[in-house]
Amino acid sequence: xxxxxxxxxxxxxxxxxFDTDLxxxxxxxxxxxxxxxxxxxxxxxxxxxxxxxxxxxxxxLVGDRNAQVTGRVVLRGxxxxxxxxRELRRLRxxxxxxxxxxxxxxxxxxxxxxxxxxxxxxxxxxxxxxQQRDASIELLxxxxxxxxxxxxRSYPHQLSGGMRQRAMIAIALACGPDLLIADEPTTALxxxxxxxxxxxxxxxxxxxxxxxxLITHDLGVVAGRxxxxxxxxxxxxxxxxxxxxxxxxxxxxYTDGLLRSIxxxxxxxxxxxxxxxxxxxxxIGGSTACSFAPRCPRAQARCLNELPLLxxxxxxxxxxxxxxxxxxxxxxxxxxxxxxxxLGNRRAGSTAAGLPMAxxxxxxxxxxx
Amino acid sequence: MTTSVETKGHxxxxxxxxxxGVEVSYPGGVRAVAGVDLAVVxxxxxxxxxxxxxxxxxxARAIVHAxxxxxxxxxxDGRDLEALSPSELRALxxxxxxxxxxxxxxxxxRRTARQIxxxxxxxxxxxxxxxGGVDDTLRKVGIDPDRMGDRRPHQFSGGQCQRISIARxxxxxxxxxxxxxxxxxxxxxxxxxxxxxxxxxKADLDLTMVFIAHDLAxxxxxxxxxxxxxxxxxxxxxxxxxxYGNPAHHYTRALLASVPDVADAQRSVSDAPVSGEVPxxxxxxxxxxxxxxxxxxxxxxxxxxxxxxxLGAGHDDHLVACHFPVxx
Numbered sequence: 001x002x003x004x005x006x007x008x009x010x011x012x013x014x015x016x017x018f019d020t021d022l023x024x025x026x027x028x029x030x031x032x033x034x035x036x037x038x039x040x041x042x043x044x045x046x047x048x049x050x051x052x053x054x055x056x057x058x059x060x061l062v063g064d065r066n067a068q069v070t071g072r073v074v075l076r077g078x079x080x081x082x083x084x085x086r087e088l089r090r091l092r093x094x095x096x097x098x099x100x101x102x103x104x105x106x107x108x109x110x111x112x113x114x115x116x117x118x119x120x121x122x123x124x125x126x127x128x129x130x131q132q133r134d135a136s137i138e139l140l141x142x143x144x145x146x147x148x149x150x151x152x153r154s155y156p157h158q159l160s161g162g163m164r165q166r167a168m169i170a171i172a173l174a175c176g177p178d179l180l181i182a183d184e185p186t187t188a189l190x191x192x193x194x195x196x197x198x199x200x201x202x203x204x205x206x207x208x209x210x211x212x213x214l215i216t217h218d219l220g221v222v223a224g225r226x227x228x229x230x231x232x233x234x235x236x237x238x239x240x241x242x243x244x245x246x247x248x249x250x251x252x253x254y255t256d257g258l259l260r261s262i263x264x265x266x267x268x269x270x271x272x273x274x275x276x277x278x279x280x281x282x283x284i285g286g287s288t289a290c291s292f293a294p295r296c297p298r299a300q301a302r303c304l305n306e307l308p309l310l311x312x313x314x315x316x317x318x319x320x321x322x323x324x325x326x327x328x329x330x331x332x333x334x335x336x337x338x339x340x341x342x343l344g345n346r347r348a349g350s351t352a353a354g355l356p357m358a359x360x361x362x363x364x365x366x367x368x369x
Numbered sequence: 370m371t372t373s374v375e376t377k378g379h380x381x382x383x384x385x386x387x388x389x390g391v392e393v394s395y396p397g398g399v400r401a402v403a404g405v406d407l408a409v410v411x412x413x414x415x416x417x418x419x420x421x422x423x424x425x426x427x428x429a430r431a432i433v434h435a436x437x438x439x440x441x442x443x444x445x446d447g448r449d450l451e452a453l454s455p456s457e458l459r460a461l462x463x464x465x466x467x468x469x470x471x472x473x474x475x476x477x478x479r480r481t482a483r484q485i486x487x488x489x490x491x492x493x494x495x496x497x498x499x500x501g502g503v504d505d506t507l508r509k510v511g512i513d514p515d516r517m518g519d520r521r522p523h524q525f526s527g528g529q530c531q532r533i534s535i536a537r538x539x540x541x542x543x544x545x546x547x548x549x550x551x552x553x554x555x556x557x558x559x560x561x562x563x564x565x566x567x568x569x570x571k572a573d574l575d576l577t578m579v580f581i582a583h584d585l586a587x588x589x590x591x592x593x594x595x596x597x598x599x600x601x602x603x604x605x606x607x608x609x610x611x612x613y614g615n616p617a618h619h620y621t622r623a624l625l626a627s628v629p630d631v632a633d634a635q636r637s638v639s640d641a642p643v644s645g646e647v648p649x650x651x652x653x654x655x656x657x658x659x660x661x662x663x664x665x666x667x668x669x670x671x672x673x674x675x676x677x678x679x680l681g682a683g684h685d686d687h688l689v690a691c692h693f694p695v696x697x
Contacts, residue, residue, distance in 0.1 A: 046556040162646055190420035190583065192643045195627040217557065220629035247631055261561035263590040265630050269609045270568070271590060273561035279526040280556065295558075361565065 008178055008211045009035040009058070014071035016050075016057045018064060023284040027053040029235035030071075032310075037178070038209040040202075042222030042243065044258075045232035046280050051215050054232070055183045058213070059098055060088060075179065094124040097172035101184035103164035107156040113140075113167050114152030117174055124175040139170040143200055162193040166200070173204055180205070181213045186221065198225060219262060223247060231255050234283045234291035237310055241325040251313065251325065251332040254292045277359040290329070297360050298331040298341040299351040306330075383447065384408035385577050386432065386545055391441035393427040399651045401427040402438070403601035406677075411544070414571060414578040416588040416609075418624075419598035422647055428598070429549045429581045433467050434458065446544070463493055466538035470550035472530035476522040482507060482533050483518040489541045506540040507533075509573075510566060528559035532566065539570060546571075547579045552587060564591055585628050589613055594686075597621045600650055600658040603677060607687035615697035617680050617689040620659045657691070665693050 016028040028050045035041050045051040056062045057069050060080055073080040075096060080088070092098075100106045108116055117136040121127045127135060133152070140148035143166040156164055165185065172180060182201060186194040202225055205212050214222055222229055223243065230240045231254065239252040250256045260274035278295045290296070293303040313325040331341035350356045386409040393402035401424040409415045417425045431438040434450050443450045445465060450458060469475040476485055487503045489495075504514040510532040512518070522530055531551060538546055548567065552560040568591060571578055582588050588595055589609060596606040597618065605618040616622045623643035645662045648654055656674050660666040669692055677690040 046558060160646055190647070191585070191627040191629075192420065192623060193646065194629070196644070198629070218629065219557075219631050223629065223631050258557060259631065261558055262631060263561070263564065263584075263586040265586050265589060265613070265625065265628055267586075267590065269589050269592065269613075272568070273565055273590065275561045275565060276558040277562070279528055279559055 006037040007034060008037045008039075008076060010072070010074040011058065012072040012074070014054070014057055014069065014073060016053050016062055016067060016069045017286075018068075019066040020284075024286070026235050026283050026286045028057055029283065029287060031232075031235075031237055032071075033230060033237070033240065035179070035211050035213065037211055038205070039228070040205060040212045040214055040226045042226030042229040043213060043215045043232060044217070044219055044222060044229060046217055048234075048280050048282060049232040050235040051217075051232050052183050055098065055181050055213060055215050058181060059092055059096055061092075061098070090124070093120050093172075093177075094175050095177055096179040096181070097175070097177040098181040098183065099165075099168050099172045099185050101187050103161070103168040103188075104156060106168050107164065107171075109156055111155070112152065113154050113156065113159070116167075117152075117171055120171060120174045135174070136170075139174055140167070142204070143167075143170045143173070144196070145170070162189055162197065165189060165193075165197055169197070169200065169204075173208075176208060177210060179211050179213070181215070183215045184217070185214075187216070187218075194221075219247075219258065231258070234281055234287065236287065236291070236328065237326075238292065238329070239325075239327040240310070241327075245325055249325075249334065251327040251334060252292075252329050253296050253298050253331075253333065256333055257295075257297075272361060275359075275361050277355060293351075294353045294355065296353070297345060297351060297355075297357065298329075298338060299345070299353045299355070300331060300341050301352045302330050304352060384444075385411040385446055386579070387444040388432065389442050389444075391428065391431055391438045391443065393424065393431050394439040397651065400601055400653075401650060402431060403650075403653070404441070405598075405601075405603055407596065407603070407606075409545070409577060409579060411577050412575060413593040414580055414591055415594045415596065416580040416582060416592040417596045417598055418582055418585060418588045420583060420624075420647055422600075422650060423598040424601040424650070425581045425583075425598050426549055429467070429547050429579065432545075432579060433462075433465050433547055435467070463489065463495070463541035464544045465547070466541060466543040466545070467547040467549065468531070468534045468538050468551050470554050472527055472534050472554065473522055475534055476530055476537075478522050481519045481521055482512060482525070482536075483514065485522075485533055486536045486540050489537060493541070495541070503540065506536045509539070509570070510536045511562075512536065526559070528555050528562060531555060531563050535563075535566065535570070539574060539576075542574070543576065545577045545579065547581070549581045550583070551580075553582065553584060560587070567591065585624060586630070597624070600647065600653050602658060602690065604659060604691070605687075605689045606677070607680075607684075607689075611684070611687045615687070617687070617694040617696065618659075618691050619663045619665050619693075619695070622695065623662075667693070 012032050014028055014031045017024050017026045031054055043051045058073050062069055069081060114136055118132040121132045121135055136152055137148045140151055145151050145163060145166050186197050214226055216222060226243045228242050229246045230237050233254050239255045257276040261276055276295050281291055287307055289305055290303040290308050293299040308328045308330050310326050310328045331338040345351045346357055388405055388407040391402055391405045394400050405428060419425045432443055483503055486506055507514040512532055552563050580591055592609045595609050595612040596603050599620050605621045616625060643662055648661060654661050656672050657670040660670040675690045675692050677688045679685050680687045680689055
């Protein structure tokens with residue numbers, strides 16, 4: 001997975017909020033990242049972390065009238081958030097495409113698969129009828145749909161879940177996008193089918209030197225497939241690192257907790273799982289402190305009063321800062337202050353947020369390094 | 370056909386739950402469960418794992434007779450549920466409880482947590498033993514009754530709702546708890562909490578669990594024994610260590626190879642281990658049901674259906690339905 005240096009996408013300080021009865025709900029809170037050509041960026045978070053809203057914000061697909069998106073999304077030099085509608089229509093389905101968790105809501109149920117493919121080939125590439133048909137058959141074959149010629153005449157409901165997902169991928173790939181955003185592309189599929197679809201996406205990305213944002217709640221899905229990974233919590237990026245590094249040396253206590261609470265095939269049966277007490281919050285009015293502090297084994301008074309910003313790990317030896325390891329935590333793993341915070345909380349029996357340390361289970365509060 | 374638990378000779382316990390020839394059919398000729406024999410002994414956790422459409426949820430419902438299987442028998446504590454009168458079956462229900470995948474829609478939105486948990490004992494006019502009261506049960510599942518007992522389901526998170534469903538089931542002091550995908554709708558950070566809770570309750574309350582799930586890592590964590598289902602039939606069953614350490618059926622091996630694991634960051638992802646899709650349960654393949662996707666399939670697999678047999682000497686409790694099993 002090598003990545004040429006060409007910068008494809010630059011997201012700067014994007015904030016997406018919704019006016020609700022409870023107040024201004026900040027779903028994405030000041031997110032910045034860069035994506036190079038051919039790279040896969042994994043975006044991981046639990047429900048409500050803002051990962052799907054972030055994906056939609058990038059393509060200006062947040063349709064809600066009460067929504068507000070600020071910041072800059074620069075795709076190949078032009079700002080998606082400011083471009084005129086005509087340019088935006090050329091972009092979507094052209095140089096940038098998106099696939100969704102549920103293919104039935106993304107596909108048009110009243111149109112044959114063939115017509116849905118042709119539509120985009122005609123609109124974006126100006127292909128003629130005969131060429132459209134040939135290109136469509138080729139696309140369906142490339143995503144592993146058997147009997148492609150016949151399937152052109154199928155309606156979405158006549159396909160199985162896995163085949164529908166493939167058809168949606170074919171439509172997204174039709175115009176050779178530079179950027180593919182895949183929002184939970186395999187969550188609705190069984191494991192054997194999930195594996196096939198992920199392999200397909202990865203192959204297509206490599207063949208087309210396309211960039212991909214792979215959004216998922218499942219750390220296993222991005223392991224081994226993403227070049228770098230961002231972990232989101234309560235609308236903010238709490239950690240970003242090259243994939244291997246995130247799994248082997250996480251800095252943020254949330255990433256660490258997530259990694260240790262997942263049951264793994266390599267575990268012995270019956271192991272008591274580490275837990276993260278409580279559940280993810282909903283942020284109204286924007287964060288002014290660390291949103292994870294109420295569930296964190298390392299929480300100190302500072303975490304409850306001050307917002308930790310995403311900072312580069314001084315010890316990363318990466319040449320380019322955008323590919324480095326960054327985290328948003330005052331007391332990260334693997335640091336003296338972090339270890340002191342954890343040991344102090346253990347001695348006190350509870351965190352600064354008042355959470356008893358026993359709530360983390362036998363091994364759940366992390367190990368000082 | 371032998372089951373893994375013998376009642377005679379070996380001095381092993383009589384199974385608490387025994388299924389023989391269980392079938393579940395739906396209109397349109399779909400045989401979701403196409404003949405399952407199973408025995409669950411007291412105190413164990415047996416998991417049934419498989420992909421969607423394999424019939425695992427239909428099997429779970431058949432076990433608690435909601436609705437009863439189309440044919441075959443379910444014996445609970447030695448009694449055939451089919452032979453019971455409606456009132457006798459009702460009287461047995463508290464001992465045979467079930468929890469579901471969607472924790473929010475399986476709770477009555479208009480009732481408080483306390484009321485939801487108290488309903489069962491009220492209906493059964495059951496005197497609750499010391500430490501078995503509604504508030505104590507809520508405390509056992511990690512819901513503080515003083516602070517949260519009077520809240521309604523929409524005021525709880527998904528994980529808390531699942532805790533309340535568990536409280537509603539265990540307050541009746543059941544013998545068997547059937548869990549249908551109890552953690553698959555939960556966030557990963559909450560999933561671990563609920564799995565730990567189930568494991569602890571099972572030990573504290575001496576429960577027997579039937580655990581239905583599609584997530585192989587979750588199943589490995591919670592189970593004593595595992596049954597793998599494909600297209601309505603069990604293709605392999607055995608102790609958890611045997612199934613994961615020594616899988617003999619090609620389908621089990623394919624499933625295990627498909628699981629995306631965090632350890633994948635360390636190794637590069639190799640070829641897809643299984644191709645194609647699950648055939649329709651209304652017209653399963655002849656012979657072995659897995660043969661259309663199996664790398665090892667031969668002519669014999671199309672003509673002769675493999676029976677579930679012990680893998681070999683020394684593996685009495687590890688059964689596989691395959692003509693060409695993998696012997697580790």
